Amino acid sequence: MSFNIYHNFQIKTAPKEVFNAISQPKHLDNWWTLKSSGKPELNSEYNLNFTDTYNWFCKVSKVKENESFYLKMTDSDKDWNPTTFGFDLEPNINGAMVKFSHINWPENNDHFKHSSFCWAMLLSGLKNYLEKSIVIPFKDRN
Template identity: 75%
Template sequence: MGFSIFHNLHIKVSQNEVFDAVSQPKHLDNWWTLKSSGIPELHAEYNLNFTDDYNWFGIVSKVKRNESFHLKMTDADKDWNPTTFGFDLETKSDSTLVKFCHVNWQNDNHHFKHSSFCWAMLLNGLKNYLEKGIIIPFEDRN
């Protein structure tokens, strides 16, 4: 068994716009990473660079255009290595329901709890990026 992080939020843009924002490096760099690379295809490798000390890699473990995007971490922090995180999307009247999960944490430790908080802040940044065009400078992101 493991521990899991779940966050749901509504973003008032199309599923296509949310999918691109969570899977395209040019968008990831505007709300999450410092610089990233990868293509949203099954088994493709993503490089998620935050600093020289946090230069992580994952592979696409699930992808369905405009509906879901999940990455299984392959080379990251020891707490993140066994984990997979992802986004499942549904249209709801005037918005997209984003169902975020980060699963298979081995320990309910400080890093797990801090990551849950950081994801909540980052997902709020994603919402503001998509709805209002706000890009928080990388050094000011949690």
């Protein structure tokens, strides 16, 4: 049995802008990571650096420009390692419906629950970054 996190929300901007913000390191660093690297191409490796202790790696497991972007963890902590997270984007009259998932968690433990909360906060930061150009300093992101 595995456990999954899902968050759906509206962003008032074009799917192309959302895709760039979730797949390009220069944007990831403005709402999620301290510093990151990678290219939105199938099987490309991403480095997601949060601190020296949390310096994680993953690979692009699914990508369709302006429609979907998924990363499979390859080197992180034991709870995150078997997981894949990603975004599906659906255009609508108000911009983009974002359907986020983080799947295949091995346990419904405190780390899973904390990560679900953190994703909600970070995804709110993504929304504010795209809609209002707000960049929360890394040290203030939870």
